[in-house]
Amino acid sequence: MLKEFKEFAMKGNFVDMAVGIVIGAAFSTIVKSFVDDIIMPMVGYVTGGVDFSDLFVVIDNPVEGATYTTLEAASEAGAVTVNYGVFINAVVTFLIVAFVLFMVIKGMNKAKAAMEEEKAAAPAEPSAEVKLLTEIRDQLAKQ
Template sequence: MGIMSEFKEFAVKGNVVDMAVGIIIGGAFGTIVQSLVNDIIMPPVGLLLGGVDFSELFLVLQGDGVYATLADAQAAGAVTINYGAFINNVVSFLIVAFAVFMLVKTVNRMKRKEEAVEAPAAPAAPAEEVVLLREIRDSLRKD
């Protein structure tokens, strides 16, 4: 089998297509989570912490002057550590990780239910007559 035919077989398998769909949906999900963090979760958290806007938290490492916003510092060419953006990304990661955990947990629960339905039933106990006949047979063999 040539390398092209092997690649074709690999590329058209259902798992590859499922993976591609998952990556596309994951990208869209990432956008939704980023909006959830930046627009819904972090503003109330910042308000509870005294009106802090996490996206504007930064530390100037090199640059002249005091900058009111991160955009001002970046426009002036200052070197900054944007720890507020890092906090937002950590919260985004935690949300995505929790969502994936819940998805995997649900899939595992569904698989266990399928396996329980598909599992063969334990063999039924032999009828009383069969047990009696076996005992007679075994006793005849001994004699």
């Protein structure tokens, strides 16, 4: 069983998948920062200063009549909240990641199609055996 696992782990697909997961995790961090630190502040500015990460609804408030201006303040007070602003940020992050992956896959498919076209366009060189037979035929035709 250990031998089979070693063979599986050393196959190219497994290693490629592991590299993809590590790069994907790093890419996710970059995209999250891009959304949280660049995109959403600009969207907030355009929408009149709305900070999407602080959009929430209090479901259960431990302090009667208290209102909270930030999600952090509500959390510190122990209020139960629905954090739909954080969800909006997650959706925007997902859409950016999905779009980038779409573009990468589209580029790979285009490159793959170009390589296949190139292979189909280039005539296959005859084998050594075919070349020899052609020479023999040509010699016989001369006689």
